[in-house]
Amino acid sequence: MRNGLVLFTSDRGITPAALGAAAEERGFDTFYVPEHTHIPVRREAAHPGTGDETLPDDRYLRTLDPWVSLATVAAVTSRIRLSTAVSLPVESDPITLAKQIATLDHLSGGRVDIGAGFGWNTDELADHQVPAARRRTVLREYVEAMRALWTQEEASYDGEFVSFGPSWAYPKPARHIPLVIGAGGGPKTFRWIAEHADGWMTTPRQADISAHIEALTKAWADAGRDGSPEIRILIAFKPDPADLVAWAEAGATELIWGVPDKAPDEVLASLDRLAGRLGLGLG
DSSP states (O other), X not given: OEEEEEOOOOSSSXXXXXXXXXXXXXXXXXXXXXXXXXXXXXOOOOOTTTSSSOOSSGGGGSOOOHHHHHHHHHHTOSSSEEEESSBOGGGSOXXXXXXXXXXXXXXXXXXXXXXXXXXXXXXXXXXTTOOGGGHHHHHHHHHHHHHHHHXXXXXXEEOSSOEEEXXXXXXOOSSOOXXXXXXXXXXXXXXXXXXXXXXXXXXXXXXXXXXXXXXXXXHHHHTTOOSOOEEEEEOOSOOOHHHHHHHHHHTOOEEEEEOOSSOHHHHHHHXXXXXXXXXXXXX
């Protein structure tokens, strides 16, 4: 399995560029950042971890823009892949977002893929005029529209939430930009992935991962998809070695490890310890 690294970006602590460069030097395969455009002060949406409107910590208030963050990483690296865990595409204009992602992919030499979520913070979505009950439909239209802009000479799209006439849009990605959906596992999510995406990213608290991988693999085959889906496991706690073996046997493709929200020296020391446990090292 590959090894990825996620930084919960903020306006304090280590920068994405510094950690991304260090991650590449130590042999990590992918660098991830999250997205929240803003956090409404008054909220009704329950956080998946706390179970109510309270947040685990204040990093949610302070996240950096993901695509600008990844651009700074691209400028100081040459190999590591650039991704999100997770981004919220429906909170941006789809035409502008398609341009941003295609530009980053072009300037980074084709290193971009997308980890996207449907959006648990429905109050945040509401400020972007995204109906909570329709957010899966909105994301589907965004994905279809952006793929049209990336692949068609004269792209157009006519949907309920996204619509534009024949248009030129460059740059065109040199290859298909993979889309992995980060969400709790279940039949509805797995059908969506099998029909519209390239794989699944677990939530940090996902249980019964091997069984869920089996369910997604079945949904993938039932949808007539070739090959196997990407399976990326977001690690929240030190996993049991037996779990790592089971996940690999089930078809997991990448483990995504986190680093603490601390001063740069402490983060880099933690990264060195993690790289050592994984058998990675300075390249």
